[in-house]
Amino acid sequence: MLAHFDVLIVGAGLSGVGAACRLRQQSPGRTYAVLEARDTIGGTWDLFRYPGVRSDSDMFTLGYPFRPWRKPEAIASGAEILEYIRETAAHHGVTRHIRFGHRVVRAAWSSAEARWTVEAEHDGETVTFTCSFLFLCSGYYSYENGHVVDFPGRDEFRGEIVHPQFWPEDLDCAGKRVVVIGSGATAVTLVPELASRAESVTMLQRSPSYVLSRPWTDSLSRRLRGILPSRLAYHVVRAKNVLVTTLLYQFSRRQPERAARFLRDAAAKQLPASIPVDPHFSPQYQPWDQRLCLTPGADFFRALRSGKADVVTDRIDRFTPDGIALESGSRLPADVVVTATGLRVIAFGGIELTVDDRVIEPSDQLVYKGMMLAGVPNLAWCVGYVNASWTLRSDLVAQYVCRLLNHLSRNGFDTCVPRPPAIPAAQRRPLMNLTSGYLTRASSVLPRQGNRRPWLMRQNYVLDAADLRLRRLNDGVLRFDRAA
Numbered sequence: 407m408l409a410h411f412d413v414l415i416v417g418a419g420l421s422g423v424g425a426a427c428r429l430r431q432q433s434p435g436r437t438y439a440v441l442e443a444r445d446t447i448g449g450t451w452d453l454f455r456y457p458g459v460r461s462d463s464d465m466f467t468l469g470y471p472f473r474p475w476r477k478p479e480a481i482a483s484g485a486e487i488l489e490y491i492r493e494t495a496a497h498h499g500v501t502r503h504i505r506f507g508h509r510v511v512r513a514a515w516s517s518a519e520a521r522w523t524v525e526a527e528h529d530g531e532t533v534t535f536t537c538s539f540l541f542l543c544s545g546y547y548s549y550e551n552g553h554v555v556d557f558p559g560r561d562e563f564r565g566e567i568v569h570p571q572f573w574p575e576d577l578d579c580a581g582k583r584v585v586v587i588g589s590g591a592t593a594v595t596l597v598p599e600l601a602s603r604a605e606s607v608t609m610l611q612r613s614p615s616y617v618l619s620r621p622w623t624d625s626l627s628r629r630l631r632g633i634l635p636s637r638l639a640y641h642v643v644r645a646k647n648v649l650v651t652t653l654l655y656q657f658s659r660r661q662p663e664r665a666a667r668f669l670r671d672a673a674a675k676q677l678p679a680s681i682p683v684d685p686h687f688s689p690q691y692q693p694w695d696q697r698l699c700l701t702p703g704a705d706f707f708r709a710l711r712s713g714k715a716d717v718v719t720d721r722i723d724r725f726t727p728d729g730i731a732l733e734s735g736s737r738l739p740a741d742v743v744v745t746a747t748g749l750r751v752i753a754f755g756g757i758e759l760t761v762d763d764r765v766i767e768p769s770d771q772l773v774y775k776g777m778m779l780a781g782v783p784n785l786a787w788c789v790g791y792v793n794a795s796w797t798l799r800s801d802l803v804a805q806y807v808c809r810l811l812n813h814l815s816r817n818g819f820d821t822c823v824p825r826p827p828a829i830p831a832a833q834r835r836p837l838m839n840l841t842s843g844y845l846t847r848a849s850s851v852l853p854r855q856g857n858r859r860p861w862l863m864r865q866n867y868v869l870d871a872a873d874l875r876l877r878r879l880n881d882g883v884l885r886f887d888r889a890a
Contacts (some may be wrong), residue, residue: 411437413811414524414537416755418442418504419449421788421800422543423491424470426500427496428801431472434810439535440500441526443549443755447495451488453549456573458599458758459484462591462700464624466644467651467795470494474640481702482625489816493749494573507654508533512758513540515783516765520820520889522784535787538820541807543788544755546852553748555587559724559731565741570748577742579604579698584729585738588746596744598709608716608738610730614689614719615696616669619676619704626707648798648867655694655865669693676707693792705803753852754787771800771853774883776863777803777876779853783823786810792838793865802867806874813879813886820889827883829856837863 413429415422418440441568442493446452461468465482471474473494477486495501508526515522524535552571560567570592575790584604586593589611600646601607626646630639658665666689674683689696701707709715711743720732727741752766760766763784772780777787790796810822834854861882865871880886 408523408534408536409439410521410536411439412537413438413539413541414522414535415440415541416510416571416757417449417544418444418447419543419545420451420468420491420634420797420799421545421790422449423447423495423500424797424801425543425580425788425804426503427470427472427498427812428804428808429671430498430500431499431886432805433811438503440504441510441524442504442506443506443544445459446504447492447501447504449491449545451484454484454571454573455575456570456592456596458595460702461487462597462697463795463797465490465666466624466627466640466647468797470797470802471641471644473497474637476636476640477624478497480627481620481622481700483609491835507693510544510755510757512760512779514665514763515759515761516784517762517783517821518890520784534804536610539784539786539807539811541786541788542754542757542758546751546753546789547749548756553750553751554745555747556667557722557725561725562727563725563729563740563743565729565743567743567745568653569745569747579742581605582741583729583739584608584742584744585610585740586744586746588744588748589612589613589699590746590748591697592746593744594675594701594883596708596746597715598701598705600744601709601712601714603713604742607709608740609715610722610732611686611717611719612721612737614685614687615675616666616689616693617687617699618669619672619701619703619707622702649796652848652866665693669698673707676704676711678711678713681710681717682826685719695836697792751851759785768853769850771851772827772829772834773806773855775860776837776855776870777806778824778884780824780826780861783821783887786825787817789837789863791865791867794867798867799870802870802874803842809875818888819886820885823885823887824860824885825885827856827861829858829861829862832848833857839865 415425422440429438453490460483461481463476464480508528510526513522513524521536521538522540526533582604584600584607586609588598593609597609666744670683673687678875708844723731723733725875729737731737788800788803790799837852837855865869
């Protein structure tokens with residue numbers, strides 16, 4: 407007999423644990439299980455082990471609203487975030503519902519039975535479950551493969567080449583010359599950490615990014631904790647940070663020239679004379695066309711001022727036995743090369759989805775409210791914000807799913823499915839509206855959004871909170887039915 411659950415959650419990372427907690431809080435009494443491909447909780451925060459790995463969002467918004475972040479640091483290390491997720495899972499009784507080592511490979515919906523049949527690989531065998539509702543919380547990138555660029559001459563290099571997603575535990579950079587290829591959040595995180603131990607570190611970028619400094623701690627949080635109950639102080643600071651992030655994003659999109667000038671000027675004030683802001687910190691794109699890079703305590707700029715780190719803006723011609731030859735004719739000697747070249751994006755954790763034997767091609771799908779797929783019943787996909795903390799949106803999605811499940815039960819319905827809209831292909835947009843390389847490469851892989859609500863995925867927590875928490879479920883787009 408197949409194991410059947412009311413809800414199956416795929417993924418035991420930040421989103422999956424949060425979803426399970428919300429299910430217990432807001433839709434109690436339902437049977438559920440969490441299927442996790444790896445052997446531990448944590449997802450991204452257990453996978454990434456490179457030096458200095460940390461959040462690039464503050465923990466008052468990256469943390470769960472139902473479990474306040476109590477440490478003084480607003481920016482947390484990967485190890486601290488991992489501990490926080492595991493403690494939350496244990497505290498809310500979620501851990502015992504997780505089935506580790508279960509990699510979901512396919513899920514098939516049957517309208518006749520009004521249920522999903524889910525197949526997972528476990529210890530070399532196929533294990534099958536059924537569920538009434540499937541909640542995908544497995545993120546949007548491959549855990550098995552990062553994005554790897556096949557640079558010419560790569561095999562000739564005599565040193566070590568490392569991808570941050572698979573950092574070797576025994577890699578010792580002490581006294582070595584390190585080149586970090588990339589200019590995104592990972593590179594900006596790695597440079598100051600490696601500079602503290604390596605002989606030299608060079609960040610080699612094809613094009614620059616906007617880099618923004620912020621303190622490690624939140625001054626308002628420190629003051630409020632002395633005069634308000636801790637939970638109230640947490641929510642006040644959380645609301646403040648949501649507001650500040652929203653205003654910064656809106657200002658950047660509405661006044662891009664002024665925002666770009668502000669970011670460039672702020673960087674110029676912290677750079678040594680040997681590293682000019684132009685071209686190294688003057689991107690050709692506007693702020694928030696790509697995500698801003700965060701440097702807590704300005705540690706990235708301090709590493710540059712120390713003389714142990716440098717930035718080179720150029721293109722790679724080829725690898726050489728002792729380093730990298732650039733198109734400009736310059737050469738970078740290296741003992742270790744770190745390829746911070748991004749993620750390999752996949753949809754639905756690579757799970758094959760079918761509805762009544764019809765294969766669901768991710769890139770053909772339109773996303774309803776940024777979480778459900780047109781024509782696909784009883785399924786939600788958790789995707790966070792690109793301009794703010796991932797958890798802000800993942801928690802809204804989890805709460806909406808609970809509302810949906812409760813509505814089904816109260817009204818005797820078995821299924822809910824967004825009706826496919828009449829939106830021409832020319833009016834369909836990428837789901838994540840950034841020009842970052844890893845998302846541009848994924849434009850043909852991920853589902854798409856439309857040009858109007860509820861098919862438009864907004865990057866605005868305030869509007870989404872009102873919509874997903876308060877707007878009625880029966881909006882004329884979402885269809886509710888009873889099983890035959």
